[in-house]
Amino acid sequence: MNDEWMRNVRSVEPYVPGEQPNEADMVKLNTNENPYPPSPEVGKALAALRAEDMRLYPDPLATELVQAIADFYGVKPSQVFVGVGSDDVIAMSFLTFFNNPVGLPVLFPEISYSFYDVWAECFRIPYRMIKLEDDFSINPSDYEQPNGGVIFPNPNAPTGLAMPVDTVERIVRANPKSVVIVDEAYVDFGTESSLRLLPSYENLLIVQTFSKSRSMAGMRIGFAIGNEKLIRCLYHVRNSFNSYTISRAALAAGTAAVKDRAYFDETRKKIIETREWSKEELTKLGFHFPDSKANFIFASHRSVPAGKIFEELRDRHIYVRYFDKPGTDNYLRITIGTKEQMTKLFDALREICR
Amino acid sequence: MNDEWMRNVRSVEPYVPGEQPNEADMVKLNTNENPYPPSPEVGKALAALRAEDMRLYPDPLATELVQAIADFYGVKPSQVFVGVGSDDVIAMSFLTFFNNPVGLPVLFPEISYSFYDVWAECFRIPYRMIKLEDDFSINPSDYEQPNGGVIFPNPNAPTGLAMPVDTVERIVRANPKSVVIVDEAYVDFGTESSLRLLPSYENLLIVQTFSKSRSMAGMRIGFAIGNEKLIRCLYHVRNSFNSYTISRAALAAGTAAVKDRAYFDETRKKIIETREWSKEELTKLGFHFPDSKANFIFASHRSVPAGKIFEELRDRHIYVRYFDKPGTDNYLRITIGTKEQMTKLFDALREICR
Numbered sequence: 001m002n003d004e005w006m007r008n009v010r011s012v013e014p015y016v017p018g019e020q021p022n023e024a025d026m027v028k029l030n031t032n033e034n035p036y037p038p039s040p041e042v043g044k045a046l047a048a049l050r051a052e053d054m055r056l057y058p059d060p061l062a063t064e065l066v067q068a069i070a071d072f073y074g075v076k077p078s079q080v081f082v083g084v085g086s087d088d089v090i091a092m093s094f095l096t097f098f099n100n101p102v103g104l105p106v107l108f109p110e111i112s113y114s115f116y117d118v119w120a121e122c123f124r125i126p127y128r129m130i131k132l133e134d135d136f137s138i139n140p141s142d143y144e145q146p147n148g149g150v151i152f153p154n155p156n157a158p159t160g161l162a163m164p165v166d167t168v169e170r171i172v173r174a175n176p177k178s179v180v181i182v183d184e185a186y187v188d189f190g191t192e193s194s195l196r197l198l199p200s201y202e203n204l205l206i207v208q209t210f211s212k213s214r215s216m217a218g219m220r221i222g223f224a225i226g227n228e229k230l231i232r233c234l235y236h237v238r239n240s241f242n243s244y245t246i247s248r249a250a251l252a253a254g255t256a257a258v259k260d261r262a263y264f265d266e267t268r269k270k271i272i273e274t275r276e277w278s279k280e281e282l283t284k285l286g287f288h289f290p291d292s293k294a295n296f297i298f299a300s301h302r303s304v305p306a307g308k309i310f311e312e313l314r315d316r317h318i319y320v321r322y323f324d325k326p327g328t329d330n331y332l333r334i335t336i337g338t339k340e341q342m343t344k345l346f347d348a349l350r351e352i353c354r
Numbered sequence: 355m356n357d358e359w360m361r362n363v364r365s366v367e368p369y370v371p372g373e374q375p376n377e378a379d380m381v382k383l384n385t386n387e388n389p390y391p392p393s394p395e396v397g398k399a400l401a402a403l404r405a406e407d408m409r410l411y412p413d414p415l416a417t418e419l420v421q422a423i424a425d426f427y428g429v430k431p432s433q434v435f436v437g438v439g440s441d442d443v444i445a446m447s448f449l450t451f452f453n454n455p456v457g458l459p460v461l462f463p464e465i466s467y468s469f470y471d472v473w474a475e476c477f478r479i480p481y482r483m484i485k486l487e488d489d490f491s492i493n494p495s496d497y498e499q500p501n502g503g504v505i506f507p508n509p510n511a512p513t514g515l516a517m518p519v520d521t522v523e524r525i526v527r528a529n530p531k532s533v534v535i536v537d538e539a540y541v542d543f544g545t546e547s548s549l550r551l552l553p554s555y556e557n558l559l560i561v562q563t564f565s566k567s568r569s570m571a572g573m574r575i576g577f578a579i580g581n582e583k584l585i586r587c588l589y590h591v592r593n594s595f596n597s598y599t600i601s602r603a604a605l606a607a608g609t610a611a612v613k614d615r616a617y618f619d620e621t622r623k624k625i626i627e628t629r630e631w632s633k634e635e636l637t638k639l640g641f642h643f644p645d646s647k648a649n650f651i652f653a654s655h656r657s658v659p660a661g662k663i664f665e666e667l668r669d670r671h672i673y674v675r676y677f678d679k680p681g682t683d684n685y686l687r688i689t690i691g692t693k694e695q696m697t698k699l700f701d702a703l704r705e706i707c708r
Binding site: 002003004005006007008009010012013014015016017020028031033034035036037038040042043046047049050051052053054055056057058059060084085087088091095096097098099100101118119121122148149176177178179202203211215216217218219220229230233235236237238239240241242243244245246247248249250253 | 357358359363366368369370371391397400401404406407408409412414438439441445449453454472476502531532569574594595596597602604
């Protein structure tokens with residue numbers, strides 16, 4: 001057999017997601033999942049699924065879910081796009097909005113969600129990674145150069161640092177010729193959303209996910225909110241890729257989740273409380289970190305190398321995330337779990353870092 | 355507000371899926387769904403879903419589902435790729451395999467799945483649509499010209515005509531420099547699969563779906579089987595797009611479905627029987643059609659225009675598919691439903707076509 005067909009293959013460097021171990025005793029703090037189960041309404045929705053309905057295609061527009069999201073955020077259904085997790089939504093957004101006719105680069109922070117450059121490479125989109133300030137903050141004036149699009153998370157990942165909406169507005173206002181995507185995957189843990197800018201800026205797209213604050217990573221639901229025109233463009237490309245992305249199960253469970261505002265508020269409040277307590281504990285243990293507003297803390301120890309801590313935690317079936325890249329290779333990204341999980345982590349760190 | 359950002363937007367002509375009406379009395383024969391529910395095992399798998407598990411990401415490799423598919427088809431798990439319906443699998447395949455360095459066109463039949471040219475346009479892949487013979491058959495020698503890839507359904511859609519595996523082999527053998535994709539969405543209704551060619555051809559990719567023969571259009575599962583090397587390329591691109599595509603619900607329900615071989619065989623047998631009976635009834639009603647091996651019949655009436663029949667059926671809440679394109683605009687694609695559904699259709703056609 002020959003492999004001449006390989007000449008036609010797209011060459012990529014895929015994103016490497018955090019490991020998904022499955023041990024009964026594990027403390028899993030490596031992929032920013034929510035330690036609490038989804039709303040009890042999700043359980044009811046799953047229990048109500050009927051196998052016989054699965055023979056039919058789902059609603060390609062996911063009308064019920066879109067309506068629930070629109071109601072929750074006070075926007076029109078025509079302003080809401082849904083996808084298979086926010087990764088799918090952002091991938092579609094790269095395809096849709098980052099096609100600069102003269103090859104101007106898409107801008108995003110150098111230390112940020114490490115999927116951005118993977119998408120750009122995959123779709124052959126020119127890009128420029130912008131250095132953060134020494135304190136890991138984003139300088140909005142860096143995004144006032146010619147570009148084919150802008151994307152950044154708010155709060156940023158893996159730093160957890162939040163940007164005030166006024167600063168986001170400065171970036172959006174400076175780029176009327178580009179779509180500016182604010183990736184708000186972690187916004188519900190104490191950052192103000194930029195949703196209130198939408199009436200003023202046609203070029204702003206806000207992306208969120210059900211995987212973090214709504215405890216539904218396993219169901220694969222993400223969404224974008226923006227101007228109707230922007231959302232229509234996104235659906236056109238989505239419908240040139242896959243018409244039916246949201247299964248009947250995701251549709252039912254997602255709708256139930258978003259309707260339960262009280263549970264959502266209660267859960268994120270608990271995570272914020274655990275995060276703030278965790279900051280105190282980590283400080284006592286000799287760690288320093290940017291002041292996270294997300295459901296994780298990006299922490300570095302004053303004397304023990306992050307790689308070593310990562311390995312030793314792993315030996316104890318405690319999983320955190322370690323990015324072995326220049327600039328972040330002495331940091332661990334620690335997801336905020338339950339108080340019990342964090343106590344186990346801190347007990348282990350006390351041994352490892354003494 | 356201005357819309358200068360529009361200059362960066364990908365311009366596409368999206369695929370238009372069949373309508374998804376939702377009327378209690380409807381007879382839905384327009385999107386080739388299975389009239390029978392999925393295996394009872396799917397119901398059990400859905401009932402066993404636990405909401406609390408949904409907080410965690412699913413297995414990004416969908417190991418259990420991949421293993422079940424590999425076992426069913428007698429291949430290695432490393433030869434199986436899974437996606438969000440076969441549309442997702444084919445979209446990823448276009449991205450992965452159709453990147454000819456000198457712009458040679460991808461070849462596919464002119465009358466075929468109408469998503470192929472949409473994907474090519476969306477990804478800006480040069481393509482050439484090849485005319486069918488007058489009897490709607492595919493002439494394999496037409497695919498012996500320089501190309502950047504080949505894709506065709508077997509059986510073809512919307513004609514339903516099957517190609518013998520020897521003819522498929524001729525096309526695969528003639529194209530060692532390209533990946534040849536055989537879209538077997540409808541293969542389980544009486545066409546021999548080209549799976550047996552896999553050991554001999556590294557450049558062959560076979561795509562199938564759970565939406566038709568396994569009655570799970572609502573769950574969004576499709577898969578590809580090919581040489582390990584080909585499958586690895588596909589996962590690399592998938593992992594540059596979205597790491598987690600198969601939800602925990604799809605994983606559980608899909609695995610249950612594929613393990614129930616007896617139910618699968620029983621269901622497709624019933625559909626084949628109804629199809630053959632439907633051919634007799636349609637002939638009596640004055641229709642002619644290619645000899646379909648799929649779960650639909652592509653039929654034209656000797657005197658009543660297809661557009662008129664389509665509209666009149668629609669008024670009666672009977673939905674079939676009508677493609678208003680040159681070459682097919684006097685045909686209806688009629689999905690094979692239950693005997694009861696087909697009886698309602700034939701009763702209506704007796705009125706409309708008298």
